[in-house]
Amino acid sequence: MTGFAVSDWDDAYENGRNIPNGSDWPVAWVAPAQAFRHRGSNRLDISYGKSERSRYDLFLPEGTPKGLFVFVHGGYWVALDKSYWSHLATGAVDSGWAVAIPSYDLCPTVSIAEITAQIAAAIDHAAAAVSGPVVLAGHSAGGHLVTAMMCDNTPLSPATQSRLRHVISLSGLHDLRPLLATKRNEMLRLDMASATAGSPALQRPLPGVRLTTWVGGGERQEFLRQTALLTNIWHGLGCTTQAIVEPDRHHFNVIDGLADRSSPLTRTVLRDPDDF
Template sequence: MSVYRNFNQVELDKQYNVRGGIPDYQDIFSRWSSTSAAFRQANRVIENVPYGSNETQNLDFFPAATAGRPLLVFIHGGYWQSLDKSDFSYIAEPYIKNDINVAVVNYRLAPSVGMDEIVADNRDALIWLYRNAEDLAFDKDKIFLSGHSAGGHLTATMVSTDWTAHGLPADVLKGACAISGLYDLEPIRLCYLNKAVGLTAEQVAAYSPARKLPTVKTPIILTVGGDESNEYHRLQAEYAALLGSRNMEIQIVDQADGHHFDAVDRLGDEENELGKAMLDLIRRYS
């Protein structure tokens, strides 16, 4: 029986079970953790900076060598229910090398909280960063955002946020990069992931970037691993077409190969086309 887009339940679950298609994913997670720990040891970092009252509402801030430089914010993935900012410190390396500040955000996770709280946490982190830019010595008018998987979804959601309703400029985000993003949450609601995430139909409507397009023309990079499932490629293609209908500035970074976790590694590699594109976007709008 079809559950979603001609997929039965088993087929739909397989499309979104990224770990199931990557047998060595635990080794990858261990590499992320150890590489990130070494990076924090070797570089200046202000760890666990609170932006809210919950112990999980914090971020790591990697300062640039020069005051008044841009800021790149990174939102981690994990299907809104796993992983931690400390796993992704390594992403900061090429940006610190190019005198760009980096903040890596933690947020409360499902099933302890729902999508309302997860979105609110990431919004609050950006608000806090903007309001504390002077203390952190970065340029609040040069904030860029990036995220992977669930973080790609949250990045696109932040791009569609009405920042004026929170006392910030409408164009507070000068550019963004969404990697392997989930731009329509309906298949998530219908697949195995929803046992933890607990999405409702109302939340799908409210927090699907494809259903709530930006009103500000924020430049955005979209990319997905070449070997990722058909659904990930479909979500990106349809979201890109919708953004194009709004005359948004879109850059698609095609990855000829690479699975779901390779895709995020490439953001932290200035020799890769994705790392180059992110650095170029920051330079062009700074």
């Protein structure tokens, strides 16, 4: 086997310039997200903290929800907000689940550790409003944030931890240390200590919580590696895991299946634990 070294860490973690028509995103999400925000029983801009961005949207199904599904967006912890992703609640809502999508403060105004605490506060707040099991999914940086929720040092409350059943990391970042070598770190302000402490792959998973890692087959090699890394390590620590590489998907369209209740992604997210 021939090894290789990464010579350009910025390019290794750059998605837009390495995807055909990559500049189409995130604009492509705006219209469907806006349309979904105006349908059904939606509760928008629920405050879960003191800052202006500490708010989440809650999308409700008809009847009593089967449980709570929380989607945490990406943007390298420095960009975007909850309004771009509302349509991704469609599959779960149509399946009878309540869906919460939070915003959070961004680097460099706050640290990644502070964002992680904010996401826990948002999930705890939503879980107090919706009974039943809790399932989490996050995309890219959001994948980091949701897997941090199932580490044994999770900032989630004990009550929410006891209801957490399944975490899905979509093209997630699970080892933050390589980002020290990127220009993005001027905004993230990580050092080796904070990157190590904040990396789910370097922590132990909570017992009794399932992990699914999901990544597009056409993604950058680092996202494929980061995805395989967490599944491999946590499997060895006794976690029930599965790793899925979806063919012909890239970093931006790998999340599209969440908008369709019949998609393999939505069915995997919400599947009964006995079928896992």
